[in-house]
Amino acid sequence: MHKENQPLVFELSKEGRVGYSLSELDVPEVELSSILPTEFIRQEEAELPELSELDIMRHYTALSRRNHGVDSGFYPLGSCTMKYNPKINESVARFPGFANIHPLQDEKTVQGALALMYDLQQQLVEITGMDEVTLQPAAGAHGEWTALRMIRAFHEANGDYQRTKVIVPDSAHGTNPASASVAGFNIVTVKSDENGLVDLEDLRKVVGSDTAALMLTNPNTLGLFEEHILEIAEIIHGVGGKVYYDGANLNAVMSKVRPGDMGFDCVHLNLHKTFTGPHGGGGPGSGPVGVKTDMIPFLPKPVLVKTADGYHFDGDRPQSIGRVKPYYGNFGINVRAYTYIRSMGPDGLKAVTENAVINANYMMRRLQPYYELPYDRHCKHEFVLSGSRQKKLGVRTLDIAKRLLDFGYHPPTTYFPLNVEEGLMIEPTETESKETLDAFCDAMIQIAKEAEETPEIVQEAPHTTVIKRLDETRAARHPVLRYVKPTETAEI
Amino acid sequence: MKHRYLPMTEQDQQEMLKVIGVSSVDELFADIPEKVRFKGEYHIKPAKSESALLKELTQLAKQNANSDEYISFLGAGVYDHYKPVIVDHVISRSEFYTAYTPYQPEISQGELQAIFEFQTMIAELTGMDLANSSMYDGGTALAEAGMLAAGQTRRKKILVSEAIHPISQDVVKTYAYGQSIDIVNVPLKDGVTDLEALNTLIDKETAAVMVQYPNFYGQIENVQAVSDAIHAVKGLSIVSANPLALAILTPPGKMGADITVGDAQPFGIPESFGGPHCGYFATTSKLMRKVPGRLVGETVDEEGRRGYVLTLQAREQHIRREKATSNICSNQALNALAASVAMTALGKKGVQEMAKQNILKTHYAKTAFEKAGFKVPFQGAHFNEIVVKVDGSVEAVNNTLFEKGIIGGFDLGKVSPELQGHILIAVTEQRTKEEIDALVQEMGALQHA
Numbered sequence: 008m009h010k011e012n013q014p015l016v017f018e019l020s021k022e023g024r025v026g027y028s029l030s031e032l033d034v035p036e037v038e039l040s041s042i043l044p045t046e047f048i049r050q051e052e053a054e055l056p057e058l059s060e061l062d063i064m065r066h067y068t069a070l071s072r073r074n075h076g077v078d079s080g081f082y083p084l085g086s087c088t089m090k091y092n093p094k095i096n097e098s099v100a101r102f103p104g105f106a107n108i109h110p111l112q113d114e115k116t117v118q119g120a121l122a123l124m125y126d127l128q129q130q131l132v133e134i135t136g137m138d139e140v141t142l143q144p145a146a147g148a149h150g151e152w153t154a155l156r157m158i159r160a161f162h163e164a165n166g167d168y169q170r171t172k173v174i175v176p177d178s179a180h181g182t183n184p185a186s187a188s189v190a191g192f193n194i195v196t197v198k199s200d201e202n203g204l205v206d207l208e209d210l211r212k213v214v215g216s217d218t219a220a221l222m223l224t225n226p227n228t229l230g231l232f233e234e235h236i237l238e239i240a241e242i243i244h245g246v247g248g249k250v251y252y253d254g255a256n257l258n259a260v261m262s263k264v265r266p267g268d269m270g271f272d273c274v275h276l277n278l279h280k281t282f283t284g285p286h287g288g289g290g291p292g293s294g295p296v297g298v299k300t301d302m303i304p305f306l307p308k309p310v311l312v313k314t315a316d317g318y319h320f321d322g323d324r325p326q327s328i329g330r331v332k333p334y335y336g337n338f339g340i341n342v343r344a345y346t347y348i349r350s351m352g353p354d355g356l357k358a359v360t361e362n363a364v365i366n367a368n369y370m371m372r373r374l375q376p377y378y379e380l381p382y383d384r385h386c387k388h389e390f391v392l393s394g395s396r397q398k399k400l401g402v403r404t405l406d407i408a409k410r411l412l413d414f415g416y417h418p419p420t421t422y423f424p425l426n427v428e429e430g431l432m433i434e435p436t437e438t439e440s441k442e443t444l445d446a447f448c449d450a451m452i453q454i455a456k457e458a459e460e461t462p463e464i465v466q467e468a469p470h471t472t473v474i475k476r477l478d479e480t481r482a483a484r485h486p487v488l489r490y491v492k493p494t495e496t497a498e499i
Numbered sequence: 500m501k502h503r504y505l506p507m508t509e510q511d512q513q514e515m516l517k518v519i520g521v522s523s524v525d526e527l528f529a530d531i532p533e534k535v536r537f538k539g540e541y542h543i544k545p546a547k548s549e550s551a552l553l554k555e556l557t558q559l560a561k562q563n564a565n566s567d568e569y570i571s572f573l574g575a576g577v578y579d580h581y582k583p584v585i586v587d588h589v590i591s592r593s594e595f596y597t598a599y600t601p602y603q604p605e606i607s608q609g610e611l612q613a614i615f616e617f618q619t620m621i622a623e624l625t626g627m628d629l630a631n632s633s634m635y636d637g638g639t640a641l642a643e644a645g646m647l648a649a650g651q652t653r654r655k656k657i658l659v660s661e662a663i664h665p666i667s668q669d670v671v672k673t674y675a676y677g678q679s680i681d682i683v684n685v686p687l688k689d690g691v692t693d694l695e696a697l698n699t700l701i702d703k704e705t706a707a708v709m710v711q712y713p714n715f716y717g718q719i720e721n722v723q724a725v726s727d728a729i730h731a732v733k734g735l736s737i738v739s740a741n742p743l744a745l746a747i748l749t750p751p752g753k754m755g756a757d758i759t760v761g762d763a764q765p766f767g768i769p770e771s772f773g774g775p776h777c778g779y780f781a782t783t784s785k786l787m788r789k790v791p792g793r794l795v796g797e798t799v800d801e802e803g804r805r806g807y808v809l810t811l812q813a814r815e816q817h818i819r820r821e822k823a824t825s826n827i828c829s830n831q832a833l834n835a836l837a838a839s840v841a842m843t844a845l846g847k848k849g850v851q852e853m854a855k856q857n858i859l860k861t862h863y864a865k866t867a868f869e870k871a872g873f874k875v876p877f878q879g880a881h882f883n884e885i886v887v888k889v890d891g892s893v894e895a896v897n898n899t900l901f902e903k904g905i906i907g908g909f910d911l912g913k914v915s916p917e918l919q920g921h922i923l924i925a926v927t928e929q930r931t932k933e934e935i936d937a938l939v940q941e942m943g944a945l946q947h948a
Contacts, residue, residue, distance in 0.1 A: 012804060012805065013608075013609075013612065015612070015615070015616060015619075016616050016839075016843055017616070017619065020846075020847075024846075025846060025848065025849060026583070026585070026843065026844040026845070026846055026849070027581075027583055027844050027845045027846065027849040027853075028583075029581060029849065029852055029853060029856065029928060030928070030931075032855075032856055032859060032860075033931055033932040033933075034859055034860050034862075034863035034932050034935070035859075035863065036859065037859060037862060039747065039855065039858070042858060042859075042862050042880060042881075043719070043747075043748075043858070043880045044880060046723070046749065047719055047748055047749055047880055048747065048748070048749065049745070049746070049747050049748055049749050049750065050749070052847055052851070053620075053623040053624045053745070053746060053750075053847065053850065054623050054847065055620055055623060055624075055842055055843070055845070055846050055847045055850060056843050056846055056847070057846040057847050057848065058843060058846065060585055060844070063585060063589075063840065063843050063844055064585060064588070064589070066843075067589040067592070067613070067840060068592070069609075070608075070609035070610075070612055070613050071589075071592040071594040071595055071609050072594065072609065073607075073608040073609040073612075074594040074595060074598055074601075074606070074607055074608065074609030074610050075594065075598060075603075075606040075607065076593050076594045076595065076596065076597030076598040077593075077597035077598075078593035078594070078597045079593075079594055079597075082599070084599055087599050089599060090504075091504055092593070092596070092597050093504060095549055095552065095553065097591070097596075098553070099553070099556050099560075100771075101587070102556070102557065102560035103560070103565040103567045103568070104559070104560025104561050104562070104563040104565050105560050105563070105771070105772070106565075106769040106770070106771050107565040107566045107567050107579070107769055107770055107771075108563045108564070108565050108566070108770060108771075108772045109566065109571065109573050109577055109579070109770045109772070109773075109906065110577055110770070110772050110773030110774075111573060111575055111577070111909055112564065112573065112906060113897065113898075113901070116563065116564040116901065116906070117562075117563045117564070117772065118562050118563070119559040119560055119561065119562030119563045120563050120772050122559065122562070123559060130541075130543045130544075133541050133542055133543055134541055134543070136537075145635035145636065145639070145774065145775070145829075146635065146827075146828065146829035146830075147828065147829060148816065148826045148827055148828040148829065149635065149639075149826075149827075151826070152677070152826055156673065156676075156677055159677070180817075181815075181816040181817040181818070181819075181820050181823070181828075182816050182817075182826055182828050184816075184820040184821035185816035185819070185820055185821055185823040185825070185826035186816075186826040187821065188821040188822075188823075188826070189646070189674075189677055189678070189825065189826045190677045191676075191677040191678060191679065194820075194821040232530045232531060234530045234531075234532065236532065236535075237532055237534065237535065260531070261541075262537055262540060262541060263528050263531060263536065263537055264528075264531045264535055264536055264537050265537055268535045268537065269535050270535075279829065285596045285597055285833070286596075286597070286598060286599045286600070286829075287595070287596050287598075287831075287832050287833030287834075288595055288596070288598045288599070288600070288601065288607075288610040288614075288832040288833055288836065289599070289600035289601065289610075289632070289793065289829060289830055289832035289833075290633070290635075290775075290829040290830040290831045290832045290833065290834075291635070291774070291775035291829070291830075291831045291832075291833060291834060292829035294829075307673075328673055328676075329669055329670075329672055329673035329676075330638075330666060330669040330670050330673055331639075331670065331673055332635060332636060332638060332639060332670060332774070333576065333636055333637070333638035333639075333664070333666045333667060333670060333773060333774075334577075334666070334772070334773025334774055335772065335773055335774070336773075336774060337635075337774040337775040338771055338772040338773060338774050338775075339769075339771040339772075339774065339775050340774075340775060346552065346556065348543065349544060349546070349547055349552055349555075349556075350504075350546060350547065350549070350552060351502065351504075351546055352543070352544065352545045352546025352547075353540035353541040353542070353543050353545065353546075354540060354545075354546070355502050355505075355546050356541060356543075357540055357541075358502065358505055359504075359505070361524050362505055362507045364524070364527050364528070365507070365512060365515050365516065365519070365524060365527065366507075366515075368515075368519045368521075368527055369515040369518055369519055372518050372519050372520065373518060384530075385519075385521075385526070385527050385529075385530065387527075408603070409605070412603065412605050412606055417599075417603060417606065418603060423817075437504075437505055437507070438504050438505065438506070439506070440506035440507070440511075441506075441507065441511040441514070441515065469605050472605040472606060473605070473606075473608055474604070474605055474608055474800045474804055474806045475605070475800040475801040475802055475804075476605070476800060476801055477604050477605075477798050477799070477800050477806045477807075477808050478798045478799055478800070478801075479798065479808050479810065481798045481799065482796040482797070482798035482808050482810040483796070483810050483811055483812075483813075486787065486794075486796050486810060486811060487796055487797040487798075488615075488618055488622075488629040488630075488787070488794055488795070488796055488797075488810075489615070489618050489619040489622045489629055489630070490615070490616070490619045
């Protein structure tokens with residue numbers, strides 16, 4: 008990695024340099040004050056930087072060299088499905104016919120885009136076992152909230168205004184309770200049992216006529232399949248609630264089991280995880296939602312429909328929850344996901360899941376002798392170790408994560424799920440070779456030995472990165488969220 | 500199955516299954532209830548080779564009329580602007596686009612610093628104290644601003660100007676329903692928010708007022724007057740602003756705005772059929788701890804070197820769960836990077852020159868339309884959009900224009916019954932005088948035909 012500190016782009020700025028090329032103004036120049044009242048005319052310039060094109064390119068190249076992506080090295084970040092981002096996806100999304108089309112163009116002029124969206128929806132219907140899919144939500148959490156808004160609309164349409172509670176397992180992603188709260192629900196937490204699965208007894212205790220829904224990830228965040236899923240669905244349906252599938256972990260079960268067949272009423276998918284839309288340093292994502300027939304009337308509008316004369320948006324949906332996002336979703340990410348599905352085909356998607364699950368189980372068994380494995384059974388696409396053994400030696404999971412940086416790896420997800428002490432959540436994905444997995448396991452084993460023999464090496468890690476551990480407390484206590492140009496002090 | 504994304508060989512698989520202690524891959528899925536297990540393969544199209552798929556999708560893309568080949572006067576929230584070529588080269592560096600959220604700062608300094616720079620540029624343009632690391636888009640950013648205001652003021656009524664983009668209004672309503680917030684529309688007068696009506700609607704239950712700057716009809720709102728009115732009852736002033744326009748317009752931060760949101764799409768981000776674009780969220784220091792989404796802050800490492808981290812995370816869903824300020828997790832980081840590169844390439848002078856070209860070319864178009872006998876109903880100050888009255892249906896006008904290689908404006912009759920027969924024309928710096936003349940001439944020919 009690039010060791011030198013890179014100045015801020017503002018510190019590289021020099022008055023008089025430009026990095027752009029605009030055509031000369033070809034209409035008559037008019038004084039702005041003749042068009043705009045003076046109170047609308049900006050008095051102080053916005054302090055944007057001034058750099059030449061090469062200097063801009065060097066700046067961002069230097070920054071990129073201080074950043075780790077999947078293309079830089081192994082990225083076994085649990086729950087995030089950091090698989091390879093195919094390059095053909097990037098090419099296709101940049102075709103002018105996809106990148107440079109306007110969302111409000113006449114439908115007749117964008118039939119190719121609509122055909123792609125429709126086909127993608129149909130494929131996701133098949134993959135999830137749902138009856139209809141909307142591509143409108145922008146990301147996973149947005150999809151969760153969209154589905155919960157629909158569940159609320161469904162219950163209200165039945166006069167069930169008392170259904171105010173959403174049940175969330177203690178192992179759930181943080182977005183689940185947050186999304187339910189934004190959709191106007193109260194949250195009830197259900198415990199996990201000694202096997203790491205939803206505690207059925209506890210679930211029976213918390214359900215009732217006020218239950219709106221249960222949100223569940225399957226396999227759950229421990230990477231374990233909720234084998235009592237049919238009973239769980241029965242308990243929720245028995246009291247009139249809906250069962251919601253958090254599709255963050257779909258990579259574990261493609262072609263093996265479909266949410267729609269397991270009793271789920273609605274599902275969101277993370278196309279930027281399972282279907283390779285890149286993560287982009289935190290986004291953009293895409294979070295389509297699939298539903299069963301009884302929830303179709305509540306889908307966000309407009310709904311894409313196919314008729315004899317082509318594809319159209321249907322906005323006449325009186326029971327719809329409305330729009331959840333301007334236009335039709337993150338189309339550019341949906342193009343990438345579509346390209347991926349077409350590259351893999353049905354046999355490819357099946358192999359994806361099988362290989363992802365083999366990779367995870369293989370690593371789990373290789374690492375089991377060296378780290379605590381709280382739930383000893385076959386996992387799916389990911390598994391969670393506990394650093395409790397190392398903690399007794401004074402080495403925390405945070406230290407293990409930082410030590411992994413010295414080996415050139417992005418660490419696993421740490422301290423999650425919350426029901427595992429010192430958790431290390433590892434998801435290798437199917438796109439990594441056995442050699443890569445072995446090298447990572449070797450590093451983990453070496454760190455376990457270091458924790459016993461030379462703990463300070465781990466505790467003081469990282470040693471080789473461009474920067475050492477950062478003072479996060481200071482960042483939060485004295486927030487500096489933007490650059491401010493130093494005021495020029497008057498010369499004496 | 501051999502596939503270029505799947506490196507596992509037969510031999511690998513055998514060795515790995517042996518270590519796992521199973522004889523077949525099926526054993527790893529034995530915990531899925533037999534009753535619901537999926538048998539066989541999905542009924543989806545078979546895989547295509549790389550070149551066959553490229554060929555097919557090239558053909559599919561060609562069925563769409565794009566703004567490289569057509570002359571576009573369509574705006575209404577999404578614009579055909581100059582995109583410095585360098586933008587795509589920077590965001591194509593896979594260290595950026597194949598990275599996750601920068602939760603491990605030691606190996607994510609590049610992304611973190613780029614976002615810190617983005618936050619600074621947005622704060623500069625909007626004149627606000629601070630900005631977050633991005634939102635999904637301008638519409639959801641506006642909705643989040645409304646929820647923040649309701650939470651902050653503990654009030655449940657929000658006044659929304661009718662000159663806010665109708666699609667954004669729809670999104671705001673969907674969010675508001677979830678939070679039991681009442682949305683009340685403020686009517687317009689001469690294409691801008693009616694300040695008199697606003698004053699009668701504001702009361703002590705009003706959490707916030709939302710206006711758009713420039714507004715949906717291209718007109719420039721008096722943000723200061725709106726802010727003064729809502730501040731009188733201790734509510735919040737929320738402005739949805741086009742960040743390009745702010746290069747020459749007085750920034751909302753100087754006109755009393757408490758929250759400024761919008762979309763950075765005009766800065767280097769393709770239209771992409773409506774997404775992904777790049778919402779932004781800027782506010783005052785006072786509201787810093789209520790901001791939705793991620794914030795990057797500056798700090799130092801153990802050796803005193805400057806570095807960047809995600810900060811104030813106690814607001815966020817992964818820490819606070821149901822008590823978080825928002826449920827947002829993924830944002831639009833890569834597009835925020837794209838916008839940063841575009842803002843850097845344009846720089847201090849370029850943003851002003853580009854914004855000025857938008858306003859002058861639109862002014863030229865307005866004059867040309869009026870000279871040609873068209874009525875331009877709203878005569879207030881504009882940025883890069885104007886409303887023009889046509890005889891007959893806008894659809895017919897647009898169909899004819901399309902045959903001449905022109906993507907016409909937005910048909911306002913679709914969103915407002917009073918504006919049947921009115922077209923919203925956007926003129927960006929991309930449009931030449933010749934193209935504007937051609938538009939006016941073609942439309943004029945239709946009127947007199």
